[in-house]
Amino acid sequence: xxxxxxxxxxxxxxxxxxLMENHTNYPDGTVVVALKQTSGYGRNKRIWYSPKGGLWFxxxxxxxxxIEPSFYTRLFSVSVVRxxxxxxxxxxxxxxxxxxxxxxxxxxVLSEGIxxxxxPVAIVVGVGINVNNDIPEELKTQAISLKExxxxxxxxMKLLEMILKNARILLRKYTKKKEALTRIWKRxxxxxxxxxLHLREGxxxxxxxIVKITSDYLLIEIDGEIKKIYSIFPH
Ligand code: BT5
Numbered sequence: 001x002x003x004x005x006x007x008x009x010x011x012x013x014x015x016x017x018x019l020m021e022n023h024t025n026y027p028d029g030t031v032v033v034a035l036k037q038t039s040g041y042g043r044n045k046r047i048w049y050s051p052k053g054g055l056w057f058x059x060x061x062x063x064x065x066x067i068e069p070s071f072y073t074r075l076f077s078v079s080v081v082r083x084x085x086x087x088x089x090x091x092x093x094x095x096x097x098x099x100x101x102x103x104x105x106x107x108x109v110l111s112e113g114i115x116x117x118x119x120p121v122a123i124v125v126g127v128g129i130n131v132n133n134d135i136p137e138e139l140k141t142q143a144i145s146l147k148e149x150x151x152x153x154x155x156x157m158k159l160l161e162m163i164l165k166n167a168r169i170l171l172r173k174y175t176k177k178k179e180a181l182t183r184i185w186k187r188x189x190x191x192x193x194x195x196x197l198h199l200r201e202g203x204x205x206x207x208x209x210i211v212k213i214t215s216d217y218l219l220i221e222i223d224g225e226i227k228k229i230y231s232i233f234p235h
Contacts, residue, residue, distance in 0.1 A: 002029045002059060002171065003164040009034040014041055015058035016126035020112060023122035026060055033057040033160060040128060042108055043097070043231070053133030054145075055156050058126040059167070066118055069111035070215040071178055072125040073097050074185040076109050079166040080127065081188050086162065089146070092190045095213060095232065099129075100190060104144035106130055127163070131156060182215060189213065197232060
């Protein structure tokens, strides 16, 4: 069960990295949380700033069946959205894995997997939320924290417990109905099918129309051609 075992650190390089390297020693559902990460990362090993005051944690899954890691990204994205709704904070998901508030990034989710052939041996889902932490100067225009908008500090452990509880509920409800979870996730997405996006292609800025949103890619019509894209600017 998610959170049956919780391992906490004051400082760690990365909670995702810890579980990716030590998954054999921990059971399904183990949560690793740290007050501070020294080498937190996002997709394509981009830096994830994780100073003291934020909520940085990862959850280990050992699925018995074949499953896409992105299922867990959606599970935790929806779980974070629903948890924040309890505080009357209404956030959106920016495709595919960012949580946005007032046009700025509040949180990110990163799922990674270790596979034997097509079978996942371990899937690690990392969640990073700017809660009481300061935002580094270079990200001030694009990132936001809960403290900044609510003018108060939050209990990290309470927030963690609430997110894990919502994740348990969603997992129970949607493991066998994955499409239903995708539909809920799509409802929270900022981007909708039919929307026009600004895209960067070969150093040029272009307009593209979203033809289809899937969890792994967007089908975009650019200059009359349909293309698959895997990330949108700014990341
Ligand atoms: C993500 O990556 O958004 C996934 C972040 C997952 C972090 C968690 S924390 C616990 C666990 N342990 C880890 O090491 N990671 C996970 P991506 O979509 O690639 O976004 C990365 C980009 O977000 C960076 O290039 C920056 O532009 C921006 N960024 C970095 N730190 C940020 C922060 N604290 N708040 C908002 N934006 C940030």
